[in-house]
Amino acid sequence: MAVSPERAGIIHFSDEIVQAGYDHTKELVRIRWDRPVDFSLLEKMIEFNILDKADCSTF
Structure with missing residues (x-):
């Protein structure tokens, strides 16, 4: 499964991603x-993503 935060x-x-045993690239976590x-x-x-984008006014 892949997630793309x-x-x-x-x-x-x-x-933490590596400690969890997951592989990751710049764009996704496997x-x-x-x-x-x-x-x-x-x-x-x-x-983290919600807080990071709290002030974002564009999509």
């Missing part, structure tokens, strides 16, 4: 189907 989030959480999903890490990345 904003690039800033991947950079910010790069160490989660293997046969490994547990670190939902707390995904939640932190989502929260």
Whole structure:
């Protein structure tokens, strides 16, 4: 499975992504189907993206 958070989030959480055992590029995080999903890490990345885009007025 792949998730595609904003690039800033991947950079910010790069160490945690690697510690969770996931591969990542500049644009996506790959989660293997046969490994547990670190939902707390995904939640932190989502929260970071929401806060990072709080003042964004364009799409």
